[in-house]
Amino acid sequence: MSLSVTLTINGDRKDVVLEDPRVTLLDLLRERLHLTGTKKGCDRGQCGACTVLVDGRRINACLALAASLDGAEVMTIEGLAVGGRLATVQSAFIEHDGFQCGFCTPGQIMSAVGLILEGDAGDDPDRVREGMSGNLCRCGAHAGIIEAVLDAQKRVAGEEGKAA
Amino acid sequence: MNLFDYVRPASVAEAVAAASKPGAAYFAGGTNLLDLMKTGALTPGKLVDITRLPGLDRIETLSEGGMRIGAMVRNADLARAPDFAAAYPAVAEALLSGASAQLRNAATVGGNLMQRTRCAYLADPASVCNRRDPGAGCDALEGENRTHAVLGWSDACIATHPSDFCVPLVAFDAVVEIEGPEGRREMPLEEFYLLPGETPEHESVLAGGELITGLRLPPEAADFRARSRYLKLRERTSFAFALVSAAAALQIEDGTIGKARLALGGVAARPWRARSAEALLRGAEPTAESFARAAEAALADAKPSGDNAFKIELARRVVTRAFLLAAAGTPESVPALPASVFSSDTGVSIHA
Incomplete structure (x- = not known):
């Protein structure tokens, strides 16, 4: 079985030949495609710094085998801004000081995008906190992060209302 | 991580054949297996990727009552399936109290049943562990063991089963469906797991090549x-x-x-x-x-x-x-902090 995979990454189709089957999605993004926005924190599914969307769902890229994801659509932090215009979640993180050093931020933002897509949390801060518990912030910016997610969610809902 | 062969069979029969040789492991969500492979605690020679097997990702209401859940259903999808959460709210609450949203999106029903203990000595190849290396000894006995077992343990192993999902499943008499080289069989989930005794390396009844294909909740569970x-x-x-x-x-x-x-x-x-x-x-x-x-x-x-x-x-x-x-009474929806004593949601009987 050939270990070439085709992935659609931030809308671009990529054919990648894997040197061996051990390559995780995280290492493929960072080392092969040089998309280094997705961070390697713990590399064990505990910190959430590597969170990306695969087929619209947030997962830990460090615990996904690239070979197994042949055909998948992946969205990383690099795919959020369109034409230099920040996505709503990105703007909200800036406005609410949802970070300090910034290392966990791409994972936090992709996790927030996933949470908003899931649509389970509503405007309940407890549900948002619970839904973001897979993303650690060593600087302790969680208070701003939760405010940013709640605000972004409200704005996204408003934009969808306008579009509809 | 050791180098391994990677195969992606197209049918359950092909998967069972591919996994029947020693050293092979099934790969589904990967959240526990890859973690243990990264520490070197597990070194399978072959991964049999079952993520594309047809028919294993369904949640069905059975005509005789009860529900059947395919082994490849992701934990998050099962917890969110409205019919499932309405019939088995404690199972949905348990699922949502486990891991993180990212992990629940990847982890599967079958994988949850097959996850390994989180005893730190299993994950650390520098420690001795009778599960990882039968007869080697148990570093947990004299080590960090405040989270370990208080029932059913032996001097060979004091590890616990880490699953939340499986706890209400056992309370509700869930049945595991298994496909293997010798054909199909099924059994109550409670009997699927083995206590350590003198052979803690045998964690379940599964024999080489056997694959969990699904589980069933009987109609009485919804009562x-x-x-x-x-x-x-x-x-x-x-x-x-x-x-x-x-x-x-x-x-x-x-x-x-x-x-x-x-x-x-x-x-x-x-x-x-x-x-x-x-x-x-x-x-x-x-x-x-x-x-x-x-x-x-x-x-x-x-x-x-x-x-x-x-x-x-x-x-x-x-x-x-x-x-x-x-x-x-069961709350109308799963609490904001699932299964937590800090949850402010109180029970409201759906019959009130």
Whole structure:
């Protein structure tokens, strides 16, 4: 079985030949495609710094085998801004000081995008906190992060209302 | 991580054939397997990727009652399936109390059943572990063991089963469906897991090549839907394994308990069904005193395996409180902090 995979990454189709089957999605993004926005924190599914969307769902890229994801659509932090215009979640993180050093931020933002897509949390801060518990912030910016997610969610809902 | 062969079979039969040779492992969500491969605790020579096998990702209501869940259904999808959460709310609550949103999106039903203990000595190849290396010894016995088993352990292994999902499944008599080189078989989930005894390396009844294809919840399990809860004590409110957990469910008529179900998590090498406690509650009034007696019975055989005597009293209190919550009624939706004692959501009986 050939270990070439085709992935659609931030809308671009990529054919990648894997040197061996051990390559995780995280290492493929960072080392092969040089998309280094997705961070390697713990590399064990505990910190959430590597969170990306695969087929619209947030997962830990460090615990996904690239070979197994042949055909998948992946969205990383690099795919959020369109034409230099920040996505709503990105703007909200800036406005609410949802970070300090910034290392966990791409994972936090992709996790927030996933949470908003899931649509389970509503405007309940407890549900948002619970839904973001897979993303650690060593600087302790969680208070701003939760405010940013709640605000972004409200704005996204408003934009969808306008579009509809 | 060791180098391995990677195959992606197209059918269950091909998968079973590919996995029947020693050293092969099934790969589904990968969240536990890859983690243990990264530490070097597991070194499978071949990964058999079952993520594309047809027909394993369905949630079906059965014509004879009950539901069947395919082994490849992702934990998050099962917890969110409206029919499932309505019939088995304690199972949905347990699922949502486990891991993180990212992990629940990847982890599968079959993988949850097959996950390994989180005993740190299993994951660390520099330690000795009878599960990883039969006969080598157990570093947990004299090591960090405050989270370890208080029921059903042996001097060969004191590890616990880490699953939340499996605890209410055992309380509700879930049945595991297995496909293997010798054909198909099935059994209650409770009997699927083996206690360590002298052979802790045998964690389940699965033989080489056997694959979990799905599980079934019997129709009677839904009769508890108005009063069933999962309660989980952990060292932080979210994204932590249970120190002790309990799935408690009741049927109450005219102020008297008809049937009761109880299983505990975090206390043994398998989710621990407590039938003696269930029997004590039959015909009793749903009071704190009755539930405390049931809790005593459930933990009657418990003994510390290390620095964990506190877990026995903790387990009694979790059982009592889980039954009180169940008696108050299943909340209309899963609480914001699933299975947490800090949850502000109180039970509302759907029959009120």
